[in-house]
Amino acid sequence: MTVKEKLAVHAADVEKYLGECLDDLSIPEGLLESMKYSLMAGGKRLRPVLVLVWAQMLGAKKEAVLPFAASLEMIHTYSLIHDDLPAMDDDDLRRGKPSNHKKFDEATAILAGDGLLTEAFGFMTKADAPPADVVEAIALMAKSAGSAGMVGGQVVDVSYTGRDGVTLEELRVMHSMKTGALILSACKSGAILAKGAGATADDVRRAEEYGRLIGVAFQIVDDVLDVVGDEASLGKPVGSDEEMGKSTYPTLIGLEESKELARKYVDEAVELLEPYSGEEADFLAELAQYIVDRVY
Amino acid sequence: MTVKEKLAVHAADVEKYLGECLDDLSIPEGLLESMKYSLMAGGKRLRPVLVLVWAQMLGAKKEAVLPFAASLEMIHTYSLIHDDLPAMDDDDLRRGKPSNHKKFDEATAILAGDGLLTEAFGFMTKADAPPADVVEAIALMAKSAGSAGMVGGQVVDVSYTGRDGVTLEELRVMHSMKTGALILSACKSGAILAKGAGATADDVRRAEEYGRLIGVAFQIVDDVLDVVGDEASLGKPVGSDEEMGKSTYPTLIGLEESKELARKYVDEAVELLEPYSGEEADFLAELAQYIVDRVY
Numbered sequence: 001m002t003v004k005e006k007l008a009v010h011a012a013d014v015e016k017y018l019g020e021c022l023d024d025l026s027i028p029e030g031l032l033e034s035m036k037y038s039l040m041a042g043g044k045r046l047r048p049v050l051v052l053v054w055a056q057m058l059g060a061k062k063e064a065v066l067p068f069a070a071s072l073e074m075i076h077t078y079s080l081i082h083d084d085l086p087a088m089d090d091d092d093l094r095r096g097k098p099s100n101h102k103k104f105d106e107a108t109a110i111l112a113g114d115g116l117l118t119e120a121f122g123f124m125t126k127a128d129a130p131p132a133d134v135v136e137a138i139a140l141m142a143k144s145a146g147s148a149g150m151v152g153g154q155v156v157d158v159s160y161t162g163r164d165g166v167t168l169e170e171l172r173v174m175h176s177m178k179t180g181a182l183i184l185s186a187c188k189s190g191a192i193l194a195k196g197a198g199a200t201a202d203d204v205r206r207a208e209e210y211g212r213l214i215g216v217a218f219q220i221v222d223d224v225l226d227v228v229g230d231e232a233s234l235g236k237p238v239g240s241d242e243e244m245g246k247s248t249y250p251t252l253i254g255l256e257e258s259k260e261l262a263r264k265y266v267d268e269a270v271e272l273l274e275p276y277s278g279e280e281a282d283f284l285a286e287l288a289q290y291i292v293d294r295v296y
Numbered sequence: 297m298t299v300k301e302k303l304a305v306h307a308a309d310v311e312k313y314l315g316e317c318l319d320d321l322s323i324p325e326g327l328l329e330s331m332k333y334s335l336m337a338g339g340k341r342l343r344p345v346l347v348l349v350w351a352q353m354l355g356a357k358k359e360a361v362l363p364f365a366a367s368l369e370m371i372h373t374y375s376l377i378h379d380d381l382p383a384m385d386d387d388d389l390r391r392g393k394p395s396n397h398k399k400f401d402e403a404t405a406i407l408a409g410d411g412l413l414t415e416a417f418g419f420m421t422k423a424d425a426p427p428a429d430v431v432e433a434i435a436l437m438a439k440s441a442g443s444a445g446m447v448g449g450q451v452v453d454v455s456y457t458g459r460d461g462v463t464l465e466e467l468r469v470m471h472s473m474k475t476g477a478l479i480l481s482a483c484k485s486g487a488i489l490a491k492g493a494g495a496t497a498d499d500v501r502r503a504e505e506y507g508r509l510i511g512v513a514f515q516i517v518d519d520v521l522d523v524v525g526d527e528a529s530l531g532k533p534v535g536s537d538e539e540m541g542k543s544t545y546p547t548l549i550g551l552e553e554s555k556e557l558a559r560k561y562v563d564e565a566v567e568l569l570e571p572y573s574g575e576e577a578d579f580l581a582e583l584a585q586y587i588v589d590r591v592y
Binding site for chain 2: 022025026027028030031032035078082085087088105106107108110111113114115116117118119121122124125126130131132134135136138139141142143145146147148151152154155156158159
């Protein structure tokens with residue numbers, strides 16, 4: 001199997017869970033429809049898959065962490081719904097379909113996002129792991145998704161748009177908040193939730209570092225793909241950042257150096273997997289390689 | 297001390313904590329300013345005070361539950377920010393000051409709300425209680441604030457506006473979702489977080505029932521005050537629901553019967569406090585009475 005096929009197999013578990021998990025919560029019909037419209041609109045399910053695979057590699061059972069894994073996709077989805085709003089990026093389309101507020105209306109889109117974000121924390125509590133570890137993982141997610149993480153990164157990103165003189169360090173910090181924190185936390189929370197199954201502090205540290213590295217690599221590659229074009233990007237229209245006058249890795253350090261930097265981070269991520277073996281370890285290594293292979 | 301003075305004393309603890317708790321989280325400056333603008337805009341701090349007083353009455357320490365209590369005010373505040381948005385209620389004013397999106401802008405208001413909601417769950421994890429109880433209390437809050445609770449209630453409320461034939465039962469369910477769930481959960485989470493200090497399942501059940509009853513009474517009284525007018529209402533402009541053609545308790549069952557119904561619920565709430573004594577128990581009884589006294 002190729003890494004894409006393996007990713008799809010893991011994603012299918014997430015897909016099935018996501019498709020059913022909101023149905024029995026007594027959510028008002030119109031709101032449920034709007035939440036599911038965006039939640040089930042496709043995507044690679046990368047974040048939940050990272051939770052699952054790290055947890056399983058470290059000894060946890062898939063069923064034990066699936067609700068927590070699903071919560072990361074709910075958080076990712078809510079952020080896309082709110083980012084698309086007219087007051088934000090004002091995007092009419094998301095993955096080739098009308099964005100939530102175009103399909104429904106703005107009020108519904110705001111509330112669908114609020115609902116998904118709130119339910120996400122509810123599903124986190126369903127993790128079948130020692131309660132102290134669940135609390136630790138929830139605290140991590142709140143920090144990563146919150147105002148010093150994903151939400152804060154969006155604010156910083158907007159403040160950088162069109163601004164001259166954004167430095168590489170500022171760009172790095174902004175991305176680490178806006179997209180990196182959630183990817184890092186996906187890996188790290190998977191490891192935290194496997195502590196009851198034997199995962200050690202070193203495992204948690206490696207998961208965090210792996211997540212940090214592939215998160216940065218992912219962002220650099222996305223910036224590169226914005227220049228060279230690729231269907232496999234994270235879903236942004238080609239050239240969008242360029243057109244808005246944003247600083248990107250290629251504009252700051254050049255195309256070739258960006259590609260080399262992404263390669264370097266991916267190599268470091270793969271090295272972190274050395275203590276592990278088995279299909280999950282192989283998959284995590286291939287997944288890291290796949291990120292950067294897209295630009296070679 | 298009057299009940300209002302006692303409420304203010306408890307609220308002062310919450311106020312102090314809220315004023316400082318976001319400062320050391322590395323939140324981008326503009327976002328932090330917007331979050332604190334709404335969070336520190338006043339209000340009775342009823343929800344966090346209910347957490348504190350129930351927890352303390354059942355043996356928990358104030359410091360142990362203060363972060364969790366504060367999280368309820370963050371959730372309440374985020375809901376007000378998002379409700380005021382142009383796509384929702386389009387309110388330019390909140391408590392006599394410009395609403396968040398008027399003071400800042402819509403994008404900032406959306407993100408400030410998202411940030412407060414996310415941080416709320418982070419502060420819940422800081423409760424100093426047995427981890428299993430913390431997880432239980434977080435699950436309760438996610439359910440109450442989520443798409444089958446507060447967020448869902450907002451959707452149902454909008455769907456009822458201007459609609460003929462809303463029944464008393466439909467109105468009751470809508471309010472129990474939109475405002476009741478959070479008040480119920482304030483009391484119940486306080487009791488849950490006191491389980492490690494000796495609170496029993498019966499205590500938790502009484503807290504839940506007290507919260508349910510005063511929540512309904514509060515809503516009925518607010519509807520009554522919309523008709524008869526009172527400065528002490530929950531903050532809605534007098535007559536606003538009437539003008540929008542909404543069904544309310546007085547329009548459905550009449551003014552006098554509404555007042556009697558609120559009185560009945562408050563009496564039941566006070567009865568639930570019979571097993572308890574001391575200043576917290578006295579305060580909770582006086583608080584319930586105070587709700588309904590406003591219309592007599």
